[in-house]
Amino acid sequence: MKSALKKKLFVTAVALSFALTVPVATIAGDTIKFGVAGAQSGDLASYGIPTVKAAELVVAAYNAKGGINGKKIELLIEDDVCKPEVATNTATKLVTDGVDVVLGHICSGATKAALPIYKEAGVVVMSPSATNPGLTQSGDYPNFFRTIASDDAQAKTEVDFAINVIGAKKIAVIHDKGDYGKGLAEFAKTFVEQSGKAEVVLFEGVTPGAVDYTAIVQKIKRKGADTVIFGGYHPEASKIVSMMKKKRMNLNFISDDGVKDDTFIKVAGKNAEGVYASGPQDNSTNPVSIAAIAAHKEAYNEDPGAFYENAYSAALALLNAIEKAGSTDMAAIVKALQNEKVETPVGNINFDAKGDAVGVGFAMYQVRDGKYVEVK
Amino acid sequence: MFPLKELKRSALIALWFAFLTFPIMVIKVDPIERTVEWRWDNMFFIALGSFVISILSKVYLIRKERRAGRKKGNRSITEPFMQRILREPRFLYPLSLAVLVFALSFPYLFSTYQTNIMTTALMYVVLGLGLNIVVGVAGLLDLGYVAFYAVGAYSYALLNMHFNMGFWAVLPIGGLFAAFLGILLGFPVLRLRGDYLAIVTLGFGEIIRLILENWNDFSQGPSGIANIARPGFFGMDMSFAGGITYIYYLVVGLVIVTIFVVNRLQNSRLGRAWLALREDEIACQAMGIDKTKTKLVAFSLGAFWAGLVGVIFAAKTTFVNPASFTFLESAIILSIVVLGGMGSIVGVIFGALILILMPEYLRALSEYRMLAFGGILVVMMVFRPEGLISNVRRSYQFKKQSSGQASDRS
Amino acid sequence: MDYFIELFFGGLTRGSIYALIALGYTMVYGIIGLINFAHGEIYMIGAFTSFIVATVLSIYGFPVLAIVVIAGLAAAVWSASYGFTIEKLAYRPLRKAPRLAPLISAIGMSIFLQNYVLLAQTSDFLPFPALIPEFAFMEPVAHIVGSSDLVILVTTALVMIGLTFLIKFTKIGKAMRATAQDKTMAVLVGINVDRVISATFIIGSALAAIGGLLIASHIGQINFYIGFIAGIKAFTAAVLGGIGSIPGAVLGSLVLGLTESFATGYVSSDYEDVFAFSLLVLILIFKPSGLLGKAETKKV
């Protein structure tokens, strides 16, 4: 508790000192400026703070080795509260401060808003968590990379699992009307329809934070669904799951990365039992991952939070690319990212031409006895 | 000396707050691990803090009373400092000029980041001035102002995406769309009074946001529209920093135009009718003012500014999604108007700069900044309920003898 | 038909949930004409207090019934204290201020309280213990009306009856009505208006706290943000029913809950809120002071 507070004060002090720094004073060349952007306050802070911690640990390790090519790495940490309009300010600030590469942003919307700014400034950006397919597939952002698979890949995993493994025939696709959840749900719907082996009996959004989900649950029942695919985050998922139990319904519930979170199990309690969720592949046997988690435990005395491994991997990949490229020039870094493989907690990866990490995918998990267990 | 009685009172207040905040501040439970953490130190800080604050506020009140006692009777002479500056052209003009020079040289004095933040703040100045017409001048409580802002932003985003229309072409269109929507909405709801109007406009704001969120074919839903073109300048290609500076000047220009227009409107036949409407609707009608028409004009003019700023918002952010247009946004714009001083142009400018820049500079407080924001809002209202700067009404001078020779100054 | 009944009861429960919060809104509005935006936060604090107390008690091994009673009382006491304090700090000094000043103060208070709980507790969702047991006799109809639905429905009905009784027949209730009608006259006939307003906030807040406990137990989770969304809906319901009127608040809530339920069931939950707000606009256009609100007589 105490150390966490100290940490916060430290981060605050750092952020403040950056805020007061006039950009003219910074002369390019003495350090490599490594930006970290994402939600560090507000209701989505829990998704952004682990990324900051990962960056701090990786950078500290690099600096302890003497930096890259003799240059020390300097962290520039900026909060965007996951809001697009704030993200443009954050990006502007980082660019003004002469950032070389950026780890972030956390949310897809904020990332989309910020990317053009980085693009114009020639800054490579790598997100640990922005999963919107358009970010890479549109081809609009040659400077963008990510260490997480995109929503469509995730939806594909979920749908394949639903149809081929549990043999779903009638699927209700529900989402939370959000950027992430709705995007995912739309892909799921398309994939189910394409498969021809099952039908989508219901496609609807629920209002996040609504006091009661009885009506939608009754509707799922009425449509005769045997399986629910939910796109969104854990609070709504646990409300729907609990409501289904209350209404004595026993359906397969498949959800996503936003639900594959221990908080879901904590909140939904025994109602969580049997719920399936897709999540990043299990890296628990990967030595780099073990080391990364150990480093976090040592520094903060707790388990890492959401997207920690992805962020850790992104930081490693970025710094490795700078090292291999021997410069912070965008073209050189991009080339290095695409060609040089690097050992990270999410595997031995490089990036494809669009910016997605090769070999990073999803696996399915199920809640059994209060824990997520991978379903093979 | 500070009376003992007051000390006792402050001690009681401290006790009360210690009790009040006890469950939330002191106890922290982990329902999974089934552990309880008792944070008694928090109780101590709360008690100490409320004791000190209560004493300080009492001291403030006592001093204020003393001052008021001394000043009784000559209130009109000691006009508030700001009021005097605003009333006297010989102060006002040089001051405005200085502000203008500062505003114009801002991008050269500060970093691109600061310029960007200032651009945002100035956009809120325009939003505030627009809402000021509706709420401050005409007295119509609008809690869904953000809807018009969204209309402007999406006008540009969609027209740019589908028809590749440029910023300058859409700027007036966005404003007019918003104004038109204002009329459309205003027609049925403007006969509602006060707080009923407030909740209906709030609902309307939510409806617009929900439509943008759910109607994918139209608005691309929650994932929003990206890659919106920045404003062009005779086809010139601009660097990133150049683009920011350009938008900054554009917004400064818009602020100047807005101030000019709003000022003229306020001091016109229409502006007087709005004010009269705010003060007494029935008397207003009895004086031959068409209530519905006058309200509609105020409503749609306010919406027009929101639409304009919306277009600029889309161009500046190059990305729009429905999440930017929540009720909180309306509440913040409304706070700008009320905090600055209803109906006062200078007040609204101050209000916008304070409320928008404050959270940026409160970043040092990191997670405490929204707490501080809420607290400051309450404190400011309690101490200055009529706003920072109240509106200065125009006065008229007549030469003693002849009736017709009217000269006026604003 | 079964589906209709299911949706009907679903809507009824939802409406009752709104009603428990809407009553506080309507009482405060009726007496001082203020949209108390912080009321949703009071409800949230009530839910948090009962969460904390219930969890602590269950860790120390108290029996369920004792937990329910103590947690409910604690929530009511603390929420009432918050309501009382907020009125004194943020609204009372503004009683003679311009009309919008208290509204902004309320919005500020709402933001403040949200962040206060966020910082003092957590931003995470927390599992709320199931304080309402599953009644065995409800099992045959559990797929339509659950035990918690039943408890919420009954509580709302009791609260409404109790409140109507309080306002109609008790001394404080009469003083409230007098104050609501004409503050100056109330003072003249010897009513302590400050006291009455405080009492209104205390009662309204305590009700919100009970709502907080029941609703959180029904949903099974809480976080610092629940008050805002529920608050907006409850306020809509209060206006729909005619703000200032107690049966109006309940009727408005039920109408809103049923509308949302049927809209989801027969149309789409995508536009659930659009239906809710459109209904509000429509009703106000044809009945400008809500379903049961007294038409404002123009006095000239």
Added chain:
Amino acid sequence: MSEAILKVSGLTKNFGGIKAIDNVDLDIRPGEIVALIGPNGAGKTTFFNCLTGIYTPSAGDIRLCNPKSGLKTKLNGMKPNKITEKGMARTFQNIRLFPTMSVLENVMIGRHCRTKAFILGAIFRNPATRREEEEIIEMSYDILKKIGLHKEVNEEARNLSYGAQRRLEIGRALATEPFLLLLDEPAAGMNPKETEALVRLIRQICSEGHSILLIEHDMKLVMSLSDRIFVMDYGKKIAQGTPEEVRSNPAVIKAYLGEEVDA
């Protein structure tokens, strides 16, 4: 004698089951000062509110005839602002000025329905708008001089004395250029000196071509000022005629005496 400028026939107004006004006829001829009297609660103000469009009459007919143009209009169901435009303006029993606007601006509001400048005019201040604005100011100032408030042009209306506020209401109504002016208890709360000045003012206004209908409780004022008097009680018209006729009318005496006995 020329045609009546206001002709009310069979006017009735129900509130729920109560007849606040029951089948009342009334007419006013050009240049007249007519008084409407009656005990408290007789329905006089309700009658005014029906005439000026604030209430919609339940039955009956209200016709206004402009003495200059001869234009006739049926007022039933018209909006208050339209009625004012037609040439009938009023004051209020419980003063309804625009409290935080200046004295001059209060009168300027009265000019609203006789002027045109709109959004574009306000923004660009073209010559026509500027001229119009000057005319508004000029005329408003003239009215202020007439009612003796020209020294307080920039004072906020709420800061005026009670009598001055009543006069300002009359001035504001005059600014709408009415041919018929409705005054609701103009002398209420005035001291004798102020009342005297008011009587002079009303006479002057009348001599300038405005007809006047007034509600008043001050019998001395009513008797000395009015050409004709209408008496109402319990929503019904119980008498009408010259001051002398009314004074000796037994029904009127009964209504007033009855009231006195009750009080």
